[in-house]
Amino acid sequence: MNKQELIESQQDIAVHGARKGDFVRLGDTALVVRVEADDREIGNEVQIGFGKNLRDGIGMRSVSSNDSCDVVVTNVLIIDAVLGIRVSSIGIRNGRIAAIGRAGNPDTMDGIDVVVGSGSIVIPGEGLIATAGGIDTHVHAMSPRVCDAALSSGVTTIITQEFGPFWGVGVNSKWALDHARNMYGAWPLNVGILGRAAGSSTAPLQEALAGGVCGFKIHEDTGAHPRTIDTTLKFADEHDVAVALHTDGLNEMLSVAETIKVIAGRAVHAFHVEGCGGGHSPDVLQLAGRDNILASSTNPTLAYGVNAADEHVAMIISAHGMNPELPSDVQMARNRVRNATMAAENRLHDMGVIPVTSSDALGMGRVDDTWRKTFAMASMFADEKILDGSVAASDVVTDNERVLRHVAKITINPALVHGLSHEIGSIQIGLLADLVLWPYSSFASKPNMIIKNGLPAWGVVGDPGATVTNAQPLLIGPQFGAFGVTAEDLAVQFTNNSATDSTGRRRNVAVRNTRTIRSSQMIRHGILGEIQVDPTGHVVTFEGQHLTQEPQNAATLTRTFLL
Amino acid sequence: MELTPSEQDRLLIFNVAQLAQARRARGVKLNKPEAVSLISHAVIEAARDGNTHAQALQAGLTAISDNELLPGIGSMLRGIAVEAVFDDGRRLVVVDYETSDPQVPGQVTRLEPISQPAKSGAVMISVHNNSMIQISVTTHMHFFEVNPHLSFDRPATYGMHLDIKAGGHVDFPSGETVTVQLVPITGDRVLIGFAGLVDGPLDEPGMKERAIERARTLGYLSEQS
Structure with missing residues (x-):
């Protein structure tokens, strides 16, 4: 790469995060991954914010959440034991993963998998890693x-x-x-x-x-x-x-x-x-x-x-x-x-x-x-x-x-061992949208946001009286999803098929296939x-x-x- | 003292900074929370001493130096946001520490440049801004429906958007003419909303003619060059 290409690449990485073919070092480890795929179309990447293209009629389709998503995590580097290492967007409906792939408005963009509605909540994932x-x-x-x-x-x-x-x-x-x-x-x-x-x-x-x-x-x-x-x-x-x-x-x-x-x-x-x-x-x-x-x-x-x-x-x-x-x-x-x-x-x-x-x-x-x-x-x-x-x-x-x-050791495999994989364990369509967003720099050490059933429930919060969200001291603690009865609604209680009755609001889910699972x-x-x-x-x-x-x-x- | 939650947060910064100072005094190389606390503390105390915003920022930038940091810390000290109490009120200071440490946790390395594939059907259009203020247009806006004070061959831009990087924009300064490249909108080519000039499938028979007629009626073509 010549000097100009290098400067442009650095700017592009700062705006859009890693792309296919890029090498990403995880935190301060010796681990380096190469991005296997990128579901974005170069030139049609959607982003939210002032002067960006996630706007009504452009990147957002003027439809209700039923026909789009409640929440979309855009353009995040997914590291998932089943899905692999790819940049993609995650669409969430009713707390579950509803779509994975290219996000935007199919009216104006090719190959859209995740329809962003004009009312969808957008969580920008650029520059972040998503794991289950x-x-x-x-x-x-x-x-x-x-x-x-x-x-x-x-x-x-x-x-x-x-x-x-x-x-x-x-x-x-x-x-x-x-x-x-x-x-x-x-x-x-x-x-x-x-x-x-x-x-x-x-x-x-x-x-x-x-x-x-x-x-x-x-x-x-x-x-x-x-x-x-x-x-x-x-x-x-x-x-x-x-x-x-x-x-x-x-x-x-x-x-x-x-x-x-x-x-x-x-x-x-x-x-x-x-x-x-x-x-x-x-x-x-x-x-x-x-x-x-x-x-x-x-x-x-x-x-x-x-x-x-x-x-x-x-x-x-x-x-x-x-x-x-x-x-x-x-x-x-x-x-x-x-x-x-x-x-x-x-x-x-x-x-x-x-x-x-x-x-x-x-x-x-x-x-x-x-x-x-x-x-x-x-x-x-x-x-x-x-x-x-x-x-x-x-x-x-x-x-x-x-x-x-x-990643498998702490997500999908424990889910399989304990009969939870019909609900959780990886970033797959149909599973609960339980996601962790990590900065590239502190992957596996300090997360940025914990999304539980599609809603931010825990993560980095700053000075509550500040003009911006990221003023020091930054602490890791409850987000709105941890308050009220929502905390109870956003999670499940894993139980068994013979449980007689249950108290409380929390959804009970029986574990499955625990006896046939093998190493x-x-x-x-x-x-x-x-x-x-x-x-x-x-x-x-x-x-x-x-x-x-x-x-x-x-x-x-x-x-x-x-x- | 009637301390608010925000004021109590200042004490967390102070506590960590005290710890970091003690560690630094023992010759210990600082890690991320230690370094962030010292930068934040320096800004807050500079403000408390009656300094200006610029002086407090400088205090934050010089609160630590590379040789006091563990390897890899310097690059993580960008965008450190601190709210300090200045004499004229509470103000936000954002410190971007400059480091020469080559180690970068989470570094993205690109060995081959990406290229934006050329799009077919591109047109060049000269656009004149007749208004007294600057007008800016973003990448994916339907160019046919932009501000009526921009004067250009509007029918030629039907179904087109700017051919620039996604999320970018072009500024059209007052009284100036700027030439831009446009490319066709992709996907199903259905435009809903905007100025209401199309509000449907772009390529439906008669749609373009109707859109031009609406544009004319609503004054979008009156300043056409």
């Missing part, structure tokens, strides 16, 4: 503020195990669950609650089912015994609900091989499969790579860093009611912390073996760190790119596939294979290949953005 809302399947809602933190990080759905400063690992009381649905109505956040699977009989499971849980949690703190596992999975098979599993870390009643045997090929979601969060020591990681066992990670072990091991000993003691004065407790905690399995876990993510990331919020993870840690981890495996023109554009090896794989169906993952952890916990292999990774001194997306 994050789904965190492992939340201990030990504090109501966890919901604020989740939304502020770009998470729009949580699967939680309690609602109060008590260690629940599942709640079964129907009376309590009825209250819970109303409490969670205060946030524009989709919520599913797991019942406690401490059932050697089905009575507690039956009650939780009637109370509207969307699945069950088996946890060693309340018993991950063979009988519990079998009873719960049998019950889940009968009622199509998901089962999350934190295995017997003490190997008190069974070792990892016996747990696999008791599961007997049935679908189960293995939480924190690396093991720091709990489960068979030292080899719970062997659960990953199997078709029926859907493995996930919790975020403190991701983007494996030099301080990870030291942090975890303190975390285990503090989170699990242990006593640091008791040498036996300290030893038990130390047994759970292994550098080799953390290193291997990060590699297995990049390889596409472990399909899901989550937080373990307030129970050994950070609810507002999953996007960040997932992409800081992806960045560890990305090579630096040469983008100074000395290498032809077509020869630059980009991270598109890696980035889409990591091989995980989007941009599905790599299966045998993982071996040697009895010392110091050597991990995948299909005989030794998996190692040096801990990194610094994680991306972190120091740059966090106070």
